[in-house]
Amino acid sequence: MAKQSIFGRISTLMKANINAMLDQAEDPQKMLDQLVRDYTNNIADAEAAIAETIGNLRLLERDHQEDLQSASEWGNKALAASRKADEFRASGDAVDADKFDNLAKVALQRQIAAENSAKAAAPQIASQTEVVNKLKDGLNGMKQKLEQLKAKSAELVARQKTAEAQTKVVDAVKSIDVLDPTSELGRFEEKVRRQEAIAQGKTELAASSLDAQFESLEDLGELTEVEARLAALKSGGAAKPAIEG
Template sequence: MSKQSIFARVSTLARANINAMLDKAEDPQKMLDQMVRDYTNSISEAETAVAQTIGNLRMVQDDYQEDIETAQSWGQKALAASQRADSFRSEGDTASADKFDNLAKVALERQMQAESSAKSAQPTIQSQQEIVDKLKTGLEQMKKKRSELVSKRDELVARAKSAQAQATVHDAIKSIDILDPSSEVNRFEEKVRREEARVRGMNELSASSLDSQFEALEDLGEKTEVEARLAALKAGGASSRPAIEDASEEELFESLETEKDQAKS
């Protein structure tokens, strides 16, 4: 994959409208996670491309340095050969002097070739260095953009979860409003009130029954006492008869009425 296609892909991701993509996604978190993975893969590919470009630059720089060193070496050899030629010439050995001069010329030619090669490599090195600098800057921007994307993903996921929680609470409240539990409470309260009223009625009924029983007992005791007194009067016979005979009927009833009034009071 070429460097242009890699950065074109990264640029497309950087310009993507995240909110629009989330609207189409059924699961925002999964969509954002996939975006982060895609961006991470793009960064990995970009790092590979940058590393390869840097490697190529280093190779050119190594060749340039080797040409410089080669040129220096041939220059030293040319100087040494020239000095030997001068030495032989001073001794009158022209043949040897010419021989070393020729060697010096060969060395100088080799030096010029190395210098020419180094000189031709300089524009390439400069161009490659500019590309590497741009790629490094772009890679740093990609990493920064990825960090922003991760932060944005975390923020949107948190907001999505919060919205989901609010929707759940809203649905719960809505269902409570529909069910209207107060009506159920009122129904149970009414049932308890009816039960309490029934118990009070039973208590009152039981109390009324006891009162009637006690009143019956009192009436029975009174009748028993009356019967006992009547029997006692009959048994008294003659002893009480003169007093009764001596009293008139009106006096007797008046006496009984008086006793009844006293008993009531």
């Protein structure tokens, strides 16, 4: 019954649709991990059961071989006793002839018993051999599926890491997006623009103040010229223009 149970579990696991199970799972990674543990445990149980089944099969085969060998040996003994009986009968010794014929009959009886034992074991050996082969095939299938599960698990982990890395890259790129006014670089650029505007304002302010100073100098020059001409008029001279044509 235990072997049948193991065989049933192997068949069930082999027929399991892993992709469908993963599609329905809330956490595929956890489910894969659990499946890997289940497969590993069932493989260990199956290996133990198969080892026991193989051991029993080898005992049957050994007993069968011993029965065949025993049948052959008893056949040889029957032949030797029969020939000995013929020799005694040819020499006129009926007593010893009958004795060895009886020994030959005993040997033949044991030969027949060994042959019957071997014949009875043959179907059982064939059945056990079929079971062992199916168990071996199922076990190999489970091992292959276990490797698929491990590969699928590794693939999911890699895909998860890739997705996380892509998310980080997108976030990083977004944080330095020059077209996004809310990004760090955008905010820094706005700050620089304001500083540049302030500097430009100060420059323009300084320039306007300088222009006013030069204008006052020009006004002062005009006043000085007026004073000079007035002094000339008072001294009796004619006022002369500063620039003669």
